[in-house]
Amino acid sequence: MGSPKRTGRPRNSGRDSANPREEILKEASRLFTAQGVAATTISQIAECVGLRQSSMYYYYKSKEEILSALMEKNRESLTLAEKLLEEDGPVAPRLYAFLYTDVRQLCTAPLDFYELEVAALAQPQVFAGFEEDGEKLRAAAAQLLELGVDSGELRQTDPAATALMLLSLNEGAQHRLWHGRREEERASESSDALAQSVADYHLSSLLADASSLDAVREAGRDFVTEYEDDEPAA
Structure with a gap:
């Protein structure tokens, strides 16, 4: 950038x-x-x-340099997760912000995540940081989940296994958007709506008090807005 x-x-x-x-x-x-x-x-x-x-x-x-630039765009979720882990206060809104941003970033990226993953696995020397970034993302998600369980905001769950499941579902959602609709339908509004639906689904199953979802969503979206305002212009 x-x-x-x-x-x-x-x-x-x-x-x-x-x-x-x-x-x-x-x-x-x-x-x-x-x-x-x-x-x-x-x-x-x-x-x-x-x-x-x-x-x-x-x-x-080179083509590899183009692919590397595309991969760089895939780091938005990790950057936000690391910032959210530094925040204080309730964990559930931070987890919501992370999951929402992850889906939206995947859906608005210029390349289907699965295509990027295939390219990275085929050329590990070019995409040396791809798997490392994935491991960091899963670890950050697991840490947010663990904090939420410890605070009593989230139900008891295995943080590592749940993090992997959540991120895998996010990747599946973006793949469906990529291949189920054409480019004109992959507008930011469509991606925002899907991101909210997926984040709502995740949190509704994770929250210890499911009735708090509306408040968690609102606070989570505030985190997203704050993060976007802090982002330097490209």
Whole structure:
């Protein structure tokens, strides 16, 4: 994030983008999803974006670099989880904020998480941090769950096993959105609605007092808004 916007490079078409890097990621994601990562070439991506292949290297020097940039976008949930663990006060709203953000981030990412996971497993040398990030995310979720159980806000549960289940369900929800609907339906409003539905479902089964869900949701959304306000502009 925070990469300077670059302009003035030759393009093959009249298309213009305020952020060529984002346009490249978007078009690369479409190709990766449509035909797979291995079958996609830099020249195909350049053609879709409207750049000469030589100009593509000004932004990304290889397909692996594009994939790494996509993976970087996958770290939003981990960043928020680490911040939420530093917060004081009730745990349930923090868990809600984490689960809501995780679903929304997965649904609005430029590439289906499963496609990214396949690419990471096939090229571990390129995606050295992918599995490590996943382990950190599961650990952070488990820690939030453990804190909630200890505080009496959440029912008794195995934190590690429950964290794995919750994150797996989140990944399944984004996969359904990706493959059950087309791009125009994957708007932010649709992703927000799905994120709330999934987070509501998770918390309704975890809360010791299910009647507190409305209050937990409201407080959790406040955490999300606060996190978004603190995020630096890209």
